[in-house]
Amino acid sequence: MTGAADTLPLGYSFCPNDTFIFYALTFGRVPSPLPVQEVLEDVETLNAWAREGRLPMTKISYRAYFEVMDRYVALRAGGALGRGVGPLIVTKEALPSLRGRLVASPGALTTAEMLLRLVEPGLQVVRMRYDEVMPAVQAGRVDAGLIIHESRFTFHEYGLQKFIDLGAWWEGETGLPLPLGAILVRRDLAASTQWALNEAVGASLEYAWAHPQEPRGYIRAHALEMSDDVMQAHIDLYVNPFSRDVGEEGERAVQELRRRAEVAGLISPSPLPLFVQAP
Incomplete structure (x- = not known):
């Protein structure tokens, strides 16, 4: 272009x-x-x-x-x-683990999915546009969602809860x-x-x-x-x-x-x- x-x-x-x-x-x-x-x-x-x-x-x-x-x-x-800017994984119900669960991701080339792969290498993901992730979790089409951008401020409005803050994980691991x-x-x-x-x-x-x-x-x-x-x-x-x-x-x-x-x-x-x- x-x-x-x-x-x-x-x-x-x-x-x-x-x-x-x-x-x-x-x-x-x-x-x-x-x-x-x-x-x-x-x-x-x-x-x-x-x-x-x-x-x-x-x-x-x-x-x-x-x-x-x-x-x-x-x-x-x-x-x-x-700091405090990281993507979150959210769920509709409390889950003990994401193993064997389907996670919605905002894209294979996002830093968010890279972090997810570093934390949980073997997860099954389905990819969709970032603003479609929370509705998919809310509707039960996926078990968890990887959210970015303004979604970190609004996920409670969808009745969702935080499973893990990947940014907090990164900061805890690296101090960076x-x-x-x-x-x-x-x-x-x-x-x-x-x-x-x-x-x-x-x-x-x-x-x-x-x-x-x-x-x-x-x-x-x-x-x-x-x-x-x-x-x-x-x-x-x-x-x-x-x-x-x-x-x-x-x-x-x-x-x-x-x-x-x-x-x-x-x-x-x-x-x-x-x-x-x-x-």
């Missing part, structure tokens, strides 16, 4: 953290080496597109990034990484924040352009922090079936200092996630650097 010759297609999700971060960049409120053209899709679609190399710049799950490192490199800005998603650019872009895009994303976030009311209409337009309180809670949780720059601790977290996935046989090793570097 390509835009006009003088624009750069940028893929990101409908979620409030992404629309908050990218509002200023999308609408030209901050300088950018190229004007961007928004391409809004759910993250698992963006994950699949990255495998095809469809977009020159895109949001992606870290799980999917580890498979496309030959083509893309992560920006230091704009990603989703933090949990990497969820990153913003990628193509490796074949000039290093100066990669860094300029990193700085543009950082500036876009800083603009949103400085003018929090300005992007609300844009965020609201895409946050369907989400209350204002949930929308703000989503932003407050997933947009944090790691979103401005992944930092040394964030880098260690991503490296550890990659290492554990390699040991588990979920991904292949890569010698390439994880993040863009200043030219």
Whole structure:
């Protein structure tokens, strides 16, 4: 997928953290080496597109990034990484174990399913779009659901209960924040352009922090079936200092996630650097 010759297609999700971060960049409120053209899709679609190399710049799950490192490199800005941000496994009834149970997953390329595989390697999963997971658990079509995004704030409304917080598991195991998603650019872009895009994303976030009311209409337009309180809670949780720059601790977290996935046989090793570097 390509835009006009003088624009750069940028893929990101409908979620409030992404629309908050990218509002200023999308609408030209901050300088950018190229004007961007928004391409809004759910993250698992963006994950699949990255495998095809469809977009020159895109949001992606870290799980999917580890498979496309030959083509893309992560920006230091704009990603989703933090503490208390992890996916949850929810059930309708209390269960002693998930062994032999059917679990709904938001996608094979999500970081959430990678964590599930690290915790419970042999589980049977069925995949569906992330917003279909809780209704499937509620209706009894699956025994448990792996939920992401704003679902962590609303699962009680479906009469569901938390079985395990995979983010808490990760933090307990590693002492590190949990990497969820990153913003990628193509490796074949000039290093100066990669860094300029990193700085543009950082500036876009800083603009949103400085003018929090300005992007609300844009965020609201895409946050369907989400209350204002949930929308703000989503932003407050997933947009944090790691979103401005992944930092040394964030880098260690991503490296550890990659290492554990390699040991588990979920991904292949890569010698390439994880993040863009200043030219």
